[in-house]
Amino acid sequence: ELIPASEVNLTARPSRIAEIMKYGFPGMDNVRSHSDYVLSYDRRNRVPHWVFEHLTAASVAKNDAVDRSKCDFRPDESIHPYFRAQNTDYRRSGYDRGHMAAAGNHRLHQKHCEDTFLLSNMAPQVGQGFNRDSWNSLEMYVRKLTQSHPNVYVCTGPLYLPHKEDDGKSYVKYEVIGANTVAVPTHFYKVIVAEAADKKLHMEAYVMPNQVISNDTPLKVFQVPPETVERAAGLLFFDKMNRQQLATINGKKV
Amino acid sequence: ELIPASEVNLTARPSRIAEIMKYGFPGMDNVRSHSDYVLSYDRRNRVPHWVFEHLTAASVAKNDAVDRSKCDFRPDESIHPYFRAQNTDYRRSGYDRGHMAAAGNHRLHQKHCEDTFLLSNMAPQVGQGFNRDSWNSLEMYVRKLTQSHPNVYVCTGPLYLPHKEDDGKSYVKYEVIGANTVAVPTHFYKVIVAEAADKKLHMEAYVMPNQVISNDTPLKVFQVPPETVERAAGLLFFDKMNRQQLATINGKKV
């Protein structure tokens, strides 16, 4: 039997994992590799700890043969049933199934697109005003970086940030939805490293609250030192990066 | 130079780790092995995910040469500074530095005792009425099981359980203390497997709220199906146990 061209080379070759994870794993908890992204799953919260993508102008290009409407949100059978998010958990919750590895970054092959629709790649996101708006703008911004930078690496995930209450104490509080108590993160982060043609690395980190954000808010407002995300997430980003190559952090020379 | 008898065989030999972890690892996130217990560290919450101990009548015996007052609570240098709990985090928080692997289980060698005083083995616990009372009773109960069962395995850790609020939604809420935002768990669990002389295994699981508990409350009240703890913690306990050997769960024949 002939193998259709569209099915060639679509599962994650070890070399592809090495490309994606070139600058190190943020953590090692329940790691899963997919055809075009790598994920670490938080079994307690039923959402990812982090997802890692390596984007190039070629890899994010739109292939008209790829049909997003044929990609279904589906449970990840590789996760133990006790910890597996289901579509019913999200239903009537008021939250979107928010992609961590964005579907729009993986339009070159049908399989790449489909892999991003696993529920293990989702976290509950406010839909209107966030997932479909400000967060989507951040995703488009990252994708656009591939036009000016040959290689873009992006790590994305949820945060559960504390707030101070009237009693002077700090609390973490978040909703959980559905029978499988899927955590609704208070915030989401992206930590990005864009490699320029001169091999210099440009790092940016963003934290956005999981709430309606006015469309006229510039993305700059959400920039934070990468260390802030690391401390809050319990992860270390781009640990294997050669610091000599690092030219800027959040647009400022280092 | 002569090696003092007290320093012989006190670091975790691979064979000791295999003994402790005989029935499987509940999870693989940031695992650390110590002289007489094994731990998985939650870098986001700065407390353990789980600690595992293997207790026998001999291993829990009190050695009068061991001086608990010489064991100091100290930061675990093996944890990255971003995620490392400090004594100052607990100071004036109102919470005890609560041992997950109980000091009272490791009194055979000074090094065993000292290892349990690492802050990576602690979680904030209500002192009076919990750590020093009901939780201590549960620890004593586990220790006592070694008198009737040649081998006792116990896994201990924190939980962050949801509660329903007036809006009909479920929330997880917990305090975080100190500059390093150490999480104050809402509950703690113990999952125990006691191996009898006839090799039959007896499993018990307990969940206790991190609050003042009246001293006359029987431990039985806190028994829960082990699966309940697994789902809440995102962990799988005693996965490698031969289910044929399992005689009882929470005192009931299986």
Ligand SMILES: [Mg+2]
């Ligand atoms: Mg989205």
Ligand SMILES: [Mg+2]
């Ligand atoms: Mg204690």
